[in-house]
Amino acid sequence: EVHLVESGGGLVQPGGSLRLSCAASGFTFNTYWMYWVRQGPGKELQCLSTINPDESRTVYADSVKGRFTISRDNAKSTLYLQMNSLRADDTAIYYCVSLTNGAGLDSWGQGTLVSVSS
Amino acid sequence: DVVMTQSPLSLPVTLGQPASISCRSSQSLVHTDGNTYLSWYQQRPGQSPRRLFYMVSNRDSGVPDRFSGSGSGTDFTLKISRVEAEDVGVYYCMQGTHWPKTFGQGTKLEIK
Numbered sequence: 001e002v003h004l005v006e007s008g009g010g011l012v013q014p015g016g017s018l019r020l021s022c023a024a025s026g027f028t029f030n031t032y033w034m035y036w037v038r039q040g041p042g043k044e045l046q047c048l049s050t051i052n053p054d055e056s057r058t059v060y061a062d063s064v065k066g067r068f069t070i071s072r073d074n075a076k077s078t079l080y081l082q083m084n085s086l087r088a089d090d091t092a093i094y095y096c097v098s099l100t101n102g103a104g105l106d107s108w109g110q111g112t113l114v115s116v117s118s
Numbered sequence: 119d120v121v122m123t124q125s126p127l128s129l130p131v132t133l134g135q136p137a138s139i140s141c142r143s144s145q146s147l148v149h150t151d152g153n154t155y156l157s158w159y160q161q162r163p164g165q166s167p168r169r170l171f172y173m174v175s176n177r178d179s180g181v182p183d184r185f186s187g188s189g190s191g192t193d194f195t196l197k198i199s200r201v202e203a204e205d206v207g208v209y210y211c212m213q214g215t216h217w218p219k220t221f222g223q224g225t226k227l228e229i230k
Contacts, residue, residue, distance in 0.1 A: 035219075043208065043224055044221070044223060044224070045167070045210060045212075045221040045224075046218075046220075046221070047218045047219040047220065047221070048218075059217055059218075061119075061218040062119075095166060095167075099214070099219065100172070101153075101155040101157075101172065101173070101214040102153070102155075102172055102173055102176075103172065103176065106157075106169040106172070106178070108166040108167055108168070109166065110166055111166060
């Protein structure tokens with residue numbers, strides 16, 4: 001069974017940093033593009049970043065470019081999101097996702113809550 | 119970014135009755151490879167989103183056949199032929215043709 005388990009969320013002050021982790025199991029992690037998607041307080045979903053299987057390519061949404069860094073450790077089947085210069089509007093549930101355009105695995109973790117507030 | 123616009127945003131439905139959700143994109147979702155990457159997701163209360171359809175009309179495993187997806191270009195529809203209690207939740211369309219992938223605002227389906 002596929003499992004994606006996020007961790008690392010919490011309360012942080014504006015300007016602070018957090019590192020999210022996502023432990024994957026039940027599928028061949030090192031063959032999938034992986035994504036971070038967040039869901040804000042109004043329930044809107046936003047795709048933030050993606051990384052290819054061999055870590056050679058990363059892409060970011062404009063809203064997080066230069067502040068967030070996606071990475072992965074295929075040996076540990078773990079996805080990461082380093083978040084710096086956090087702002088109040090980064091407050092959201094952050095999901096680790098194997099978003100797939102076509103047939104194949106499209107699976108979401110349970111999410112981890114990030115709250116940015118003073 | 120491609121803007122995905124859903125309607126209605128709230129959908130009260132009587133059990134056993136049909137339901138329909140529209141999703142329109144600000145640009146064509148036909149990829150250069152000829153495929154159209156439009157997916158539908160269901161998010162039940164307290165759960166993470168779950169994909170129902172990919173590439174417009176391909177049903178994911180375990181999705182009841184009372185659900186159907188259709189459309190082309192910039193105009194797409196999710197239909198439920200007979201709503202059941204377990205269908206309560208928020209439904210999102212998502213385009214995967216252009217980066218960043220973008221979602222609609224969500225349609226909240228509730229039982230009347």
